[in-house]
Amino acid sequence: MKVKKIVAFATSVALASSLLASCGAANRKSYEKDGKTIYTYYLNMYTQDSVEYAEGQDTNFANIIRDKFNVELEYDRIPRGDWETKTNLSYAVGNEADVTTGGKEPQYKKWASDQYLDPIPEEAYTGDDCILKDWKALWSEDEFNKVLALAKSSDGELYYLPTLRQEKAQMCWDYRKDIFDQLNITEFPKTIDELYDVCAKIKAAYPDKIIISCNGMGTTSPGSAITGFCQAYWMPELIMTQHSYVDPVTQEYVPYALTTDNAREMYKTIKKFNDAGFIDKEIFTVDKDTFSTRLAQDNCFITYNYVYNLDDFNKKTKGTNADKNSDWAWSANMITAFPEKGTIYKRDPLYSNWGPAFSAGINEDMDRYNALLKMFNWFATEDGQLYTTYGVKADDPEVMRKGITDNNYSYEMVDGNPQFLPGWYDESNPKTDKKKDKTLSHEYGVLGSQFAKQQYMFDNIRGKKVEALYEAFNAQDNYYYFDQIPMRYTTEEEQRYADLEIALNAKRDEYIQRFFSGDVDPNKDSDWNMYISDMNKVGLSEFIELQKTVYERTKKQVEEEEAELAKAEAEAEANGEAAEVAAE
Amino acid sequence: MVKDNSVSSIILDIVIYIFLILLMIITLYPIIYIFSVSLSSTEAFEAGKVMLWPVQPNLDAYKEIITGKTVPMSFLQAVINTILYTVISLAFTTTLAYPLSRAKERVPFHGAITKLVVFTMFFTAGMIPVYLIVQKLGLLNTRWSMILPAAISTYNLVVMRSFFESVPVELEEAAFIDGANELTIFVKIILPLSKAALATVGLFYGVYMWNQWFSAMLYLSDRVKNLYPLQYIIRQIVMENQLAAEAAAAGELNTVTVSTVSLKYATLFISIVPMLCVYPFIQKYFVKGVMVGSVKG
Numbered sequence: 001m002k003v004k005k006i007v008a009f010a011t012s013v014a015l016a017s018s019l020l021a022s023c024g025a026a027n028r029k030s031y032e033k034d035g036k037t038i039y040t041y042y043l044n045m046y047t048q049d050s051v052e053y054a055e056g057q058d059t060n061f062a063n064i065i066r067d068k069f070n071v072e073l074e075y076d077r078i079p080r081g082d083w084e085t086k087t088n089l090s091y092a093v094g095n096e097a098d099v100t101t102g103g104k105e106p107q108y109k110k111w112a113s114d115q116y117l118d119p120i121p122e123e124a125y126t127g128d129d130c131i132l133k134d135w136k137a138l139w140s141e142d143e144f145n146k147v148l149a150l151a152k153s154s155d156g157e158l159y160y161l162p163t164l165r166q167e168k169a170q171m172c173w174d175y176r177k178d179i180f181d182q183l184n185i186t187e188f189p190k191t192i193d194e195l196y197d198v199c200a201k202i203k204a205a206y207p208d209k210i211i212i213s214c215n216g217m218g219t220t221s222p223g224s225a226i227t228g229f230c231q232a233y234w235m236p237e238l239i240m241t242q243h244s245y246v247d248p249v250t251q252e253y254v255p256y257a258l259t260t261d262n263a264r265e266m267y268k269t270i271k272k273f274n275d276a277g278f279i280d281k282e283i284f285t286v287d288k289d290t291f292s293t294r295l296a297q298d299n300c301f302i303t304y305n306y307v308y309n310l311d312d313f314n315k316k317t318k319g320t321n322a323d324k325n326s327d328w329a330w331s332a333n334m335i336t337a338f339p340e341k342g343t344i345y346k347r348d349p350l351y352s353n354w355g356p357a358f359s360a361g362i363n364e365d366m367d368r369y370n371a372l373l374k375m376f377n378w379f380a381t382e383d384g385q386l387y388t389t390y391g392v393k394a395d396d397p398e399v400m401r402k403g404i405t406d407n408n409y410s411y412e413m414v415d416g417n418p419q420f421l422p423g424w425y426d427e428s429n430p431k432t433d434k435k436k437d438k439t440l441s442h443e444y445g446v447l448g449s450q451f452a453k454q455q456y457m458f459d460n461i462r463g464k465k466v467e468a469l470y471e472a473f474n475a476q477d478n479y480y481y482f483d484q485i486p487m488r489y490t491t492e493e494e495q496r497y498a499d500l501e502i503a504l505n506a507k508r509d510e511y512i513q514r515f516f517s518g519d520v521d522p523n524k525d526s527d528w529n530m531y532i533s534d535m536n537k538v539g540l541s542e543f544i545e546l547q548k549t550v551y552e553r554t555k556k557q558v559e560e561e562e563a564e565l566a567k568a569e570a571e572a573e574a575n576g577e578a579a580e581v582a583a584e
Numbered sequence: 585m586v587k588d589n590s591v592s593s594i595i596l597d598i599v600i601y602i603f604l605i606l607l608m609i610i611t612l613y614p615i616i617y618i619f620s621v622s623l624s625s626t627e628a629f630e631a632g633k634v635m636l637w638p639v640q641p642n643l644d645a646y647k648e649i650i651t652g653k654t655v656p657m658s659f660l661q662a663v664i665n666t667i668l669y670t671v672i673s674l675a676f677t678t679t680l681a682y683p684l685s686r687a688k689e690r691v692p693f694h695g696a697i698t699k700l701v702v703f704t705m706f707f708t709a710g711m712i713p714v715y716l717i718v719q720k721l722g723l724l725n726t727r728w729s730m731i732l733p734a735a736i737s738t739y740n741l742v743v744m745r746s747f748f749e750s751v752p753v754e755l756e757e758a759a760f761i762d763g764a765n766e767l768t769i770f771v772k773i774i775l776p777l778s779k780a781a782l783a784t785v786g787l788f789y790g791v792y793m794w795n796q797w798f799s800a801m802l803y804l805s806d807r808v809k810n811l812y813p814l815q816y817i818i819r820q821i822v823m824e825n826q827l828a829a830e831a832a833a834a835g836e837l838n839t840v841t842v843s844t845v846s847l848k849y850a851t852l853f854i855s856i857v858p859m860l861c862v863y864p865f866i867q868k869y870f871v872k873g874v875m876v877g878s879v880k881g
Contacts, residue, residue, distance in 0.1 A: 085802075086801070295630070319627040
């Protein structure tokens with residue numbers, strides 16, 4: 001009996017203690033230290049490595065933020081693959097972080113319409129002396145207006161801070177120059193017909209090899225496998241996710257481009273290349289490891305890829321045989337099916353959308369909110385970029401090198417340029433090892449991505465190659481790119497859009513595979529009509545109508561906003577002049 | 585059994601053996617291939633040289649796993665979770681299944697409890713309500729958040745109940761006459777006679793927890809990453825390629841660490857080994873009829 005009582009009592013205590021434990025959540029608001037109010041925040045971010053993270057706040061990396069802005073951050077780091085699920089869940093159950101980073105624009109807009117986020121106050125980014133002036137200065141005035149037009153939600157409010165996209169262009173056709181030279185192919189093709197002829201020539205010399213392959217597996221099936229062909233047929237590279245575009249020549253809005261005549265011609269061409277044995281049969285599912293095997297086994301001579309990947313391609317192609325000839329090169333020629341009209345290349349967007357968003361309720365204490373905005377604004381300054389890219393500058397590098405002090409410093413200035421101290425991982429230096437050396441992500445996760453890489457680092461990693469490609473594209477005649485289109489959906493429209501998109505994507509992907517495999521033939525009218533009919537059955541017409549409505553409405557809204565902004569600026573200028581006259 | 589030495593019988597035997605050998609090869613090959621790649625160099629794999637045996641064999645991947653903290657720790661966590669979960673689940677399942685397997689007159693609210701149990705087979709609360717319960721009970725960021733919410737599987741409960749129903753009531757009546765109470769009968773008569781069912785259901789539970797990553801993803805945060813089970817770590821490794829592609833497409837700089845192929849395959853192989861070792865010992869219970877001869881006359 002005694003034992004039973006003890007067991008019953010222990011069980012009750014265990015249950016009670018577990019209930020009490022759930023009541024102990026930290027209330028992170030602010031505290032006083034040395035006469036200053038220190039504001040504390042949870043910051044949600046994703047991680048994509050297995051490093052152990054610094055705990056606590058007593059590091060130079062944390063102290064800089066606390067001393068400068070009275071801000072103390074506690075990181076909620078989530079593995080990247082789970083970030084979306086966990087963040088959605090945290091909003092749904094009400095234990096979200098104060099600040100969320102790493103989102104995509106549709107997510108931010110969805111959370112905003114669900115009232116999980118507070119808007120960025122307009123006064124924080126308008127005027128010359130606003131809190132976010134350095135962030136704003138990442139773009140020119142015109143560019144910034146475009147960024148605002150694109151990033152704002154349907155209520156005209158901005159719910160997150162976009163991040164400067166430093167790459168202007170990075171995707172191009174890469175090819176094995178050594179093979180081209182060997183076969184006396186003097187120039188990379190400019191048209192689809194020329195591409196076919198070049199592939200035929202290579203195939204004749206290497207009948208057992210794949211000519212065109214690609215790292216095609218992505219989050220948006222079928223990923224990047226056919227994006228080079230999309231552009232050849234006058235569609236944006238990201239048409240799989242964007243669906244619609246505004247023609248850069250005619251300025252005409254083209255909704256759901258993958259059911260247009262251009263798309264049909266593209267499917268026909270892909271089939272023709274596939275029938276001739278030029279394209280990788282697994283191109284839609286080739287992942288990074290498989291693509292490496294393609295390179296190593298000379299099963300890829302042409303690919304649409306990044307301009308800065310060539311060293312890696314050469315390394316993979318050579319494998320263990322250092323004597324093997326491999327000379328990957330990039331081409332400034334994009335391929336077009338409409339040479340008389342022009343050529344499309346991908347101009348990267350003005351911004352990326354993983355900047356911070358602020359959870360609902362944060363604007364109840366504007367001092368607290370402003371401290372955070374000031375910190376993010378500082379990240380956009382040269383000092384801030386040095387901090388997020390290189391960390392904390394060593395006061396005495398000699399002391400650091402001798403290993404006398406701790407790990408609280410990460411870089412020094414050498415000949416006017418920042419340089420990581422020994423033992424720190426430097427992504428521009430292949431001799432350092434991300435797995436073994438100390439990393440800044442250990443100190444503050446992916447906070448280093450906001451809002452721009454320090455220019456010296458960016459140039460050393462990829463900046464120079466990206467710039468060269470961009471200049472090469474610009475030097476070509478009749479080269480166009482697709483501008484981003486502002487599309488502001490209401491909550492109801494967004495829900496309907498999401499439902500229709502899922503159904504349409506599934507049907508579209510099914511037909512892309514069937515066109516490729518030869519199960520249905522885009523050359524046959526009956527097969528093409530079946531595709532269009534099946535797409536209509538899952539809501540194509542409604543989707544097109546929805547997109548047209550939102551496009552027209554947003555266009556009008558943006559024009560009105562721009563007119564208002566111009567008027568406000570003119571008034572401010574006039575008031576300034578009047579004040580000057582009065583003063584005189 | 586009389587041996588049939590006719591030609592047709594011998595041919596049939598040969599066909600059966602060839603078929604079974606082929607089946608074994610088809611089953612074994614992926615495992616051998618994973619093991620071989622884990623021991624081969626990345627260059628050899630990329631050059632397509634690894635078919636069956638390791639090429640340029642080395643133990644680098646295994647050294648990296650052993651010297652690193654993540655995989656050994658997550659392996660240990662997976663083992664602890666699997667053992668705890670299997671024991672707890674079996675205890676809860678059997679103690680509920682046994683009364684439900686007996687006559688309604690002996691168990692108060694028998695019908696209502698059965699209906700409640702069956703109800704959960706068709707309707708679940710969903711992710712958010714379960715998360716809220718786990719949160720309110722203070723189980724977030726603890727091992728128990730992975731174990732307790734799934735402690736009883738209704739399917740396994742029904743299997744167990746059906747098995748208990750097949751245990752003759754006469755055995756219990758005999759024990760009653762000898763002075764045993766319900767608990768004694770359950771522990772000393774019913775459970776020993778149910779080894780086959782316990783082994784089978786225990787294996788179901790064990791495999792479920794060994795392969796479990798979703799609850800770890802939901803309920804554990806980076807602050808307790810030492811509690812991450814092996815399958816969650818493997819999931820992250822497997823997703824690296826996709827994440828790297830996503831990061832590159834988003835224009836992010838070099839942020840995703842991608843493991844070598846041999847490291848991925850070594851981790852996968854390590855995760856297979858425990859279940860490979862356990863199955864042969866459990867297998868015999870699947871076919872053993874423990875009830876034979878338990879009732880006389």
